[in-house]
Amino acid sequence: MAKTTSKTAVSDDNLMARALREGFYAALVALGLFILFVGLKTDQNILNELILVQRWGLLAVFVAIAAVGRFLTVAYIRPFLARQKVTDVVTGLLPDSVATRFFRMPALIVAAVIAVILMFAGETIGAAVPAALAPWVTMIRAFAIIYVLAFGFFYFRAYISAHFNMLALIALLIYPPLMVYLFGFQGSLKYVDNFGIQILIYVMLAWGLNIVVGLAGLLDLGYVAFYAVGAYSYALLSSYFGLSFWILLPMAGILAGFWGIILGFPVLRLKGDYLAIVTLAFGEIIRLVLINWTAVTKGTFGISGIAKASVFGIWSFDLAAPNNFAKVFELPMSSAYYKIFLFYLALALCMLTALVTVRLRRMPIGRAWEALREDEIACRSLGINTVTTKLTAFATGAMFGGFAGSFFAVRQGFVSPESFVFLESAIILAIVVLGGMGSLVGIAVAATVMIGGTELLREMTILKQVFGPEFTPELYRMLIFGLAMIVVMVWKPRGFVGSREPTAFLRERKSVSGSFTKEGHG
Amino acid sequence: MMTKDPILKVEHLSMRFGGLMAINDLSFEAYRGNITALIGPNGAGKTTVFNCITGFYKPTMGMITMRQKAGKEFLLERMSDFEVTRDAKVARTFQNIRLFSGLTVLENLLVAQHNKLMLASGYTILGLLGFPAYKKAAAESIEQAKYWLDKASLTDRADDPAGDLPYGAQRRLEIARAMCTAPEFLCLDEPAAGLNPRESLALNELLRSIRSDTGTSILLIEHDMSVVMEISDHVVVLEYGQKISDGNPEHVKNDPKVIAAYLGVEDDEVDEVIEEIEHIAPGGTL
Numbered sequence: 001m002a003k004t005t006s007k008t009a010v011s012d013d014n015l016m017a018r019a020l021r022e023g024f025y026a027a028l029v030a031l032g033l034f035i036l037f038v039g040l041k042t043d044q045n046i047l048n049e050l051i052l053v054q055r056w057g058l059l060a061v062f063v064a065i066a067a068v069g070r071f072l073t074v075a076y077i078r079p080f081l082a083r084q085k086v087t088d089v090v091t092g093l094l095p096d097s098v099a100t101r102f103f104r105m106p107a108l109i110v111a112a113v114i115a116v117i118l119m120f121a122g123e124t125i126g127a128a129v130p131a132a133l134a135p136w137v138t139m140i141r142a143f144a145i146i147y148v149l150a151f152g153f154f155y156f157r158a159y160i161s162a163h164f165n166m167l168a169l170i171a172l173l174i175y176p177p178l179m180v181y182l183f184g185f186q187g188s189l190k191y192v193d194n195f196g197i198q199i200l201i202y203v204m205l206a207w208g209l210n211i212v213v214g215l216a217g218l219l220d221l222g223y224v225a226f227y228a229v230g231a232y233s234y235a236l237l238s239s240y241f242g243l244s245f246w247i248l249l250p251m252a253g254i255l256a257g258f259w260g261i262i263l264g265f266p267v268l269r270l271k272g273d274y275l276a277i278v279t280l281a282f283g284e285i286i287r288l289v290l291i292n293w294t295a296v297t298k299g300t301f302g303i304s305g306i307a308k309a310s311v312f313g314i315w316s317f318d319l320a321a322p323n324n325f326a327k328v329f330e331l332p333m334s335s336a337y338y339k340i341f342l343f344y345l346a347l348a349l350c351m352l353t354a355l356v357t358v359r360l361r362r363m364p365i366g367r368a369w370e371a372l373r374e375d376e377i378a379c380r381s382l383g384i385n386t387v388t389t390k391l392t393a394f395a396t397g398a399m400f401g402g403f404a405g406s407f408f409a410v411r412q413g414f415v416s417p418e419s420f421v422f423l424e425s426a427i428i429l430a431i432v433v434l435g436g437m438g439s440l441v442g443i444a445v446a447a448t449v450m451i452g453g454t455e456l457l458r459e460m461t462i463l464k465q466v467f468g469p470e471f472t473p474e475l476y477r478m479l480i481f482g483l484a485m486i487v488v489m490v491w492k493p494r495g496f497v498g499s500r501e502p503t504a505f506l507r508e509r510k511s512v513s514g515s516f517t518k519e520g521h522g
Numbered sequence: 523m524m525t526k527d528p529i530l531k532v533e534h535l536s537m538r539f540g541g542l543m544a545i546n547d548l549s550f551e552a553y554r555g556n557i558t559a560l561i562g563p564n565g566a567g568k569t570t571v572f573n574c575i576t577g578f579y580k581p582t583m584g585m586i587t588m589r590q591k592a593g594k595e596f597l598l599e600r601m602s603d604f605e606v607t608r609d610a611k612v613a614r615t616f617q618n619i620r621l622f623s624g625l626t627v628l629e630n631l632l633v634a635q636h637n638k639l640m641l642a643s644g645y646t647i648l649g650l651l652g653f654p655a656y657k658k659a660a661a662e663s664i665e666q667a668k669y670w671l672d673k674a675s676l677t678d679r680a681d682d683p684a685g686d687l688p689y690g691a692q693r694r695l696e697i698a699r700a701m702c703t704a705p706e707f708l709c710l711d712e713p714a715a716g717l718n719p720r721e722s723l724a725l726n727e728l729l730r731s732i733r734s735d736t737g738t739s740i741l742l743i744e745h746d747m748s749v750v751m752e753i754s755d756h757v758v759v760l761e762y763g764q765k766i767s768d769g770n771p772e773h774v775k776n777d778p779k780v781i782a783a784y785l786g787v788e789d790d791e792v793d794e795v796i797e798e799i800e801h802i803a804p805g806g807t808l
Binding site: 356359360363364365367368370371373374375377378379380381382383384385386392500502503504505506507508509510512513516517518 | 623639668671699
């Protein structure tokens, strides 16, 4: 007995020593990596001279995070995870899961009390404490609320996962009124527009690209081109010919789909990496045409003053129009009505995309797309014309990109080639991959996490407390974004939803594990 | 059993890969309602012949004529691979199994009925709008799939991913999938490769029932002589891209040229070998 105890003690010592050593190495690696990126910064001084700004404090924070993180991982997290897998000899059960331990009733009560107190008395407390501490109060409130909400989700997790689609739709439908109720018309703008509409646009785009990449397995790096075609179709046709949004929305989709076919014809003979590079080039060509064809597109200045959408021509959101929405209903003037209308419009377009995608998957063409992703040669041996099948996938995906583009133009009221750079394609593709190729729910979640997360980072002024007042979180959002992607891809290599739902079944619908599906070869 | 109505006529077929003549002036016929076996040592050009027939290769020279039951003729060497299946009704399987591993067994069989369903769904548009004609066609296609699942004894695994099946079942599924394209002529590339004796027997049963129930003619490449001699009506033997023997199994297995090809002797030694064999086992089998 004594022997085993001493043995554990020795191994504990060893563990600590190893954790300290690895923490030290991690610190060295972080120092080496970040010394030039973070520690030193080139800047211009007032005389326009290039000077070197030294940021040793920030560098120290980075290095400390790496060292402490590594130390904690080796010393505590890994042994903890290992213990989680060991069955209790007495009860024969695995230990309680982390989540069950995290969500305990006493903790809920504490969190709820803190949340309620700070909700009602937060202002006074914030005013009472020193100014530097005020953001912390807000943060504690936010954490308490998040904990209570997360507890609710955890408690009802079985019900939520069973009825996810319906619940998500209800949540989306009540989202704008809820935001208006919580923050007032003006205050809701940020949440409805920056979060809501922005995320829905990306959901729409990612669902469109999902048809090309997720179902048909064709790697398209220039998807943003179709987004641009849709946006410019709306912007140009509306400002030159004064056509309404409701005519131009389907037209933009059709035009983008048409471009999908035009680009697709020469490109789809290529496979894999070659296809990816050529689609990338096409995406850039479209953007360069938009920049340089100044007579039509006004080049980098972009097209501004794009007409707003109306509620089927019945109510307008133009201030000057006699049938202005606010005037008709005798409401105070605010841009929030238009944004809320756009939110529901985007939601309707998303639902349309989802509906069409779900139905297409059960059509012969949808099955042929997935079969194409699995094995192109087998497809041909079954009499499937792979060229037209690929073209339809390309065109359908492009069409949804076109819808999203025209919606983007109507929401911004301004389009310029700036909005259609390669990074956009990459982000949309990242959402599709992160969500799990082929899965609509996974992609919607990924879009919410990625777009909502980056937007949220802009709001995280609290990080200034950690990294110092000069820290601007939005500058680091791509770094954090990349880090989050790596973590998700290591944790779930096939994306959030890695399995695929079969489109037909004889006895029972079993989802197909991600280890059987292929990514496609182009 | 030997009907003399040719379904497939291969005439003066040659296929050159750079300096290599993989097939050299090959002519043979496959008869309707027959199981024709194409055999030969490794590298004899059997799979190349297959790829020429099914449109995956364009032959350098020669003519391949497919004559359907209704009398319609197709020149396969002029058609691309998917047209060979879609229009000429020639289906094939592959030596290295090519299933849609991430699709379920049932979905594999539904993909094979693509062209029929495409038409029924009005090229997707009518189907998308929920027209009843498509729903009916979809239900029929599932019935068709069920029929072949039953034939290939895969009904229990219908909702599992195809990649999850054991090897023998994958072979059977590939044949069932090819049959779902409703072919008149079925080309099987080594269907018995890697099967154990029991699975091999089941395969023989499946092929026989395909021939008798659907009237589909079969051309198969096979190394397993037990399968070839057991089920084929007609055997064509290739060596170095040329036909060395052609006839019923009995004839072929006693053909000295075939024996020589399989045992690997020089041409001028063939006579010696024959003598030797007749000496050891008069009228013996290969």
